[in-house]
Amino acid sequence: MxxxxxxxxxxxxxxxxxxxxxxxxxxNDWRARVLGLDGLDPVVASEGGLKWxxxxxxxxxxxxxxxxxxxxxxxxxxxxxxxGGMARSPAVWRALxxxxxxxxxxxxxARSLIDWHNNHKYCGRCGGSTKVFRAGWGxxxxxxxxxxxxxxxxxxxxxxxxxxxxxxGRQSAWPKGNYSALAGFLEPGESIEEAVRREIMExxxxxxxxxxxxxxxxxxxxxxxLMIACVADADGDQLTIDYNELEDAMWVTKDEARAALADxxxxxxxxxxxxxxxxxxxxxxxxx
Amino acid sequence: MxxxxxxxxxxxxxxxxxxxxxxxxxxNDWRARVLGLDGLDPVVASEGGLKWxxxxxxxxxxxxxxxxxxxxxxxxxxxxxxxGGMARSPAVWRALxxxxxxxxxxxxxARSLIDWHNNHKYCGRCGGSTKVFRAGWGxxxxxxxxxxxxxxxxxxxxxxxxxxxxxxGRQSAWPKGNYSALAGFLEPGESIEEAVRREIMExxxxxxxxxxxxxxxxxxxxxxxLMIACVADADGDQLTIDYNELEDAMWVTKDEARAALADxxxxxxxxxxxxxxxxxxxxxxxxx
Numbered sequence: 380m381x382x383x384x385x386x387x388x389x390x391x392x393x394x395x396x397x398x399x400x401x402x403x404x405x406x407n408d409w410r411a412r413v414l415g416l417d418g419l420d421p422v423v424a425s426e427g428g429l430k431w432x433x434x435x436x437x438x439x440x441x442x443x444x445x446x447x448x449x450x451x452x453x454x455x456x457x458x459x460x461x462x463g464g465m466a467r468s469p470a471v472w473r474a475l476x477x478x479x480x481x482x483x484x485x486x487x488x489a490r491s492l493i494d495w496h497n498n499h500k501y502c503g504r505c506g507g508s509t510k511v512f513r514a515g516w517g518x519x520x521x522x523x524x525x526x527x528x529x530x531x532x533x534x535x536x537x538x539x540x541x542x543x544x545x546x547x548g549r550q551s552a553w554p555k556g557n558y559s560a561l562a563g564f565l566e567p568g569e570s571i572e573e574a575v576r577r578e579i580m581e582x583x584x585x586x587x588x589x590x591x592x593x594x595x596x597x598x599x600x601x602x603x604x605l606m607i608a609c610v611a612d613a614d615g616d617q618l619t620i621d622y623n624e625l626e627d628a629m630w631v632t633k634d635e636a637r638a639a640l641a642d643x644x645x646x647x648x649x650x651x652x653x654x655x656x657x658x659x660x661x662x663x664x665x666x667x
Numbered sequence: 668m669x670x671x672x673x674x675x676x677x678x679x680x681x682x683x684x685x686x687x688x689x690x691x692x693x694x695n696d697w698r699a700r701v702l703g704l705d706g707l708d709p710v711v712a713s714e715g716g717l718k719w720x721x722x723x724x725x726x727x728x729x730x731x732x733x734x735x736x737x738x739x740x741x742x743x744x745x746x747x748x749x750x751g752g753m754a755r756s757p758a759v760w761r762a763l764x765x766x767x768x769x770x771x772x773x774x775x776x777a778r779s780l781i782d783w784h785n786n787h788k789y790c791g792r793c794g795g796s797t798k799v800f801r802a803g804w805g806x807x808x809x810x811x812x813x814x815x816x817x818x819x820x821x822x823x824x825x826x827x828x829x830x831x832x833x834x835x836g837r838q839s840a841w842p843k844g845n846y847s848a849l850a851g852f853l854e855p856g857e858s859i860e861e862a863v864r865r866e867i868m869e870x871x872x873x874x875x876x877x878x879x880x881x882x883x884x885x886x887x888x889x890x891x892x893l894m895i896a897c898v899a900d901a902d903g904d905q906l907t908i909d910y911n912e913l914e915d916a917m918w919v920t921k922d923e924a925r926a927a928l929a930d931x932x933x934x935x936x937x938x939x940x941x942x943x944x945x946x947x948x949x950x951x952x953x954x955x
Contacts, residue, residue: 382858384856385857385858385860385861387856387861391854391865393869484856485856487856488854488855488856488857489856491855491856492855492856495855497792498791498792499791500791500792500793500794501789501790501791501792501793501794502789502791502794503786503787503788503789503790503791504785504786504788504789505788505789506788506789506790506794506795506796507794508794516854528852529854529855530818530820530855531820531821531853531854531855532818532819533819533821533893564816565819565893566679566776566804566817566819567776567779567780567783567817567818567819567885567887567891568672568675568772568773568775568776568777568779568780568885568887568891569673569776569885569893570670570672570673570882570883570884570885570893571883571893571895572673572882572883573673573675577679581681592880594858594860595858595859595860596858597855597856597857597858599855599856603855603856605821605853605857605858605859607859
């Protein structure tokens, strides 16, 4: 199983972004498709995929971001207003459990871009207002001309492993009984391996040695995150939990993880949803 | 050999950042050390490491960023003005060839943080001016209270491999004869593996299958970058070079890479410097 939000069928067509003529031709292409949105939420079409509308149905005053090409057809998303942030409506969660993987990947890219635009209306350098350029893949300051590009924040998400058991934790806001991999933002000046060791030490008081990369996923909630999933070799299993970050943490066996992933009636804990990389990571770990 | 800019001996002491009292105590700790800088460049002390100065030598009007603790001693860097950006002075390059790895890691973190502050003096959401908070690990808008945190941009850097040969490229601005791994910014909505395949396709017209993660490194020039080094299995070796991105690209054998890394007189190409992850990647590849 591939990580969630990966596998978009769209060619990002980077070459069209700097070519104003080609971009305008794409905007005027009668085959163009525009992603239907309900606020920031996806709209699921009657056939079960994302709903696409035609250019004729779009308010002409709205900026359009070029998501890419599929079979030569340009695909856009309108730059709508929206708070974004970590808040996820129940509708998004429901939609993600229904959408084909390719459609979830397209939606994730669109949502991350919209969120970035809405949080970068002004220039960080001079405070001037910025405007869309590069087919929606950048903003330029109208005062100082500085160019700004969509950002992605790397996040490490990891299992510490000790004597065949994996360290999982839970936050109080999560559904009762659910546990997942520890995670945290990578900071300036850190490698992935250093960030993994620091986060496990900060949150659970566990020192780790070797760190093995497992897989990665883009995550479109709370901006645009790159989730980097790893397994780290723990030096011991004596927990010192940071209760500002976690409500609880515990060591689980592979059998317990299998039961959680299978949603068995006697499972010890609830697993993360399939489109979260913690799910993929746990699945890969039980197979290691 | 560890990748450059990794291995900082400082404990980042995240717990002190939200604790104003503890942070003030650190500022008033007589053992505190402050990183000496010449503009944005490092200053190499007579013993060969970074130069540290005492709190008494620092202009009281300058904000101090808490880099972390070593042996209980707080270590700071002054938030100086500076353009940062991709431009690297010859002095930085010379200093990096002399500094111990641990000191290069501390300097890299400091430089990335300074660069971030100088590019985020205004709030992207409302245009209001921002001020330093969280011991230098954030800025808060004085108008709308929005909190902003230091960003790091993930960059994929990779070798495509085909029948035992590695694909390397060169940009026209590089020293004559130097070749390195291809690289590019990861975009919103992509996994590491997807970004690797897209970049190799865009720059060299080569389609790739499996992508193997190798290692990672923070890079403090042009902001704060997370360099993610990979090897990708190429489906063929017929190059279609994007001359907007590259001046040239070529397939090299492991023997040729070894000669370049050893700086042999009859080498086919010049290798990247040891503190660049492309060097580490090439070294790991010849050992694979």
